[in-house]
Each structure stands twice: as C-alpha cells, then as structure tokens.
Amino acid sequence: GQQLNQSPQSMFIQEGEDVSMNCTSSSIFNTWLWYKQDPGEGPVLLIALYKAGELTSNGRLTAQFGITRKDSFLNISASIPSDVGIYFCAGSNAGNNRKLIWGLGTSLAVNP
Amino acid sequence: SQTIHQWPATLVQPVGSPLSLECTVEGTSNPNLYWYRQAAGRGLQLLFYSVGIGQISSEVPQNLSASRPQDRQFILSSKKLLLSDSGFYLCAWSPMQDTIYFGEGSWLTVV
Numbered sequence: 193g194q195q196l197n198q199s200p201q202s203m204f205i206q207e208g209e210d211v212s213m214n215c216t217s218s219s220i221f222n223t224w225l226w227y228k229q230d231p232g233e234g235p236v237l238l239i240a241l242y243k244a245g246e247l248t249s250n251g252r253l254t255a256q257f258g259i260t261r262k263d264s265f266l267n268i269s270a271s272i273p274s275d276v277g278i279y280f281c282a283g284s285n286a287g288n289n290r291k292l293i294w295g296l297g298t299s300l301a302v303n304p
Numbered sequence: 305s306q307t308i309h310q311w312p313a314t315l316v317q318p319v320g321s322p323l324s325l326e327c328t329v330e331g332t333s334n335p336n337l338y339w340y341r342q343a344a345g346r347g348l349q350l351l352f353y354s355v356g357i358g359q360i361s362s363e364v365p366q367n368l369s370a371s372r373p374q375d376r377q378f379i380l381s382s383k384k385l386l387l388s389d390s391g392f393y394l395c396a397w398s399p400m401q402d403t404i405y406f407g408e409g410s411w412l413t414v415v
Contacts, residue, residue: 222402233409234408237404278346296347297346
C-alpha cells in the first residue's frame with residue numbers, strides 16, 4: 193500500500209539536543225498527524241495539523257503542515273531521555289473512511 | 305472522556321489454533337474502528353476498518369477476519385493461525401475528524 197517517506201529512519205542524539213524529522217508524500221493531504229510509540233504500547237497522538245502552513249506546538253514539540261500539503265516536519269527541542277521511542281507521521285486525504293497513510297517511523301534514542 | 309481497551313495484552317498460540325482479539329470503546333458513539341498490525345516494531349499496516357455495525361472493509365488479503373457485533377465492539381479473529389500471523393495488533397478508533405486513537409496493543413506469538 194501507499195506509504196509516506198519519513199526520514200531519518202533513526203537518530204541517536206545527546207540529551208539536550210534538538211531533533212528534526214520530516215515526512216513527504218507524492219499526494220496532497222488534508223491532515224497531517226504525528227504520533228509517538230513507546231516500546232510495547234500503542235502510538236499516542238502528539239500533534240494534529242489540519243491546515244496548510246499551520247504551525248502547532250505541544251510543549252517542546254513543534255510540527256508544521258507544509259504549504260504544498262505534501263510534507264510535514266516535527267521538531268523536538270531540548271531532548272530528554274523520555275523522548276526515546278518511535279515517531280510516526282500519518283496523512284489523510286479525508287473522505288468517508290478516514291484511512292490514514294503512514295510513514296515507517298523514526299526511531300529516536302537519547303543518550304543521557 | 306473516551307477510552308479504548310483491547311485484550312488480551314499478550315498471547316501465545318499454536319499454529320492452526322483459532323484467535324479472538326477484542327476491542328471496546330467507551331464514551332463515544334458510532335466511531336470508526338480499525339485493526340492494525342505492526343511487525344518488528346515498525347510499520348503500521350491497516351488490516352480492517354469499520355464505519356458501522358456489521359460493516360467491515362478488509363485492506364489486505366489474509367488469514368484474519370473482523371466483526372463488529374455492537375457499535376463500540378470490534379473483534380479480530382482467525383480460524384487457523386499461521387506463523388506469519390505473529391505480531392503486535394492494535395485496535396484504534398476515530399471520531400468525525402481524521403485523528404485516530406490507539407489501544408494498548410496485543411502481542412501475538414504463534415508457535
């Protein structure tokens with residue numbers, strides 16, 4: 193099935209560093225979502241973006257809906273050990289079924 | 305507030321045995337419901353989604369089936385498990401917006 197291009201695939205950083213990851217698509221989306229998954233748990237919604245150009249923050253997290261509607265990025269500032277996990281992006285073309293297209297995830301490791 | 309719960313959390317089943325994973329959502333009505341599978345900790349694969357009671361759409365041909373006997377109940381089943389059915393299964397629900405919310409997940413190991 194269709195997938196988003198999410199990069200980087202993995203990151204290993206020092207505590208306190210900033211992190212940036214992004215997703216791109218060949219299709220236009222009406223919604224971009226960012227999730228975080230801790231080991232052995234279900235993904236948790238971090239930020240939802242519904243409008244092209246929208247920039248939204250959630251604590252140390254900031255995400256933007258690309259103006260072309262084909263990309264989105266997520267930034268984490270001043271990383272801490274609990275930021276460890278896999279981050280997924282997802283996009284939706286809306287419609288009745290609410291099916292999301294997913295990236296393959298960015299695995300983040302933080303060295304204390 | 306809305307909650308989603310799925311069970312069992314973990315199970316080990318022999319090849320050829322049946323499977324039943326259950327998921328319930330509380331605090332909402334007429335949600336869209338989903339079953340995803342995640343292999344090797346990466347990549348979320350949509351298996352089934354449902355927009356209403358008895359309405360099931362399958363995304364990929366496979367050894368599994370899904371049913372929605374009640375508005376807020378979603379069940380994932382198999383008559384005969386294969387080794388390749390092992391993985392982390394996630395139930396999810398969504399309101400009218402595009403966001404979806406996941407359950408805790410169920411680890412299935414087929415031996």
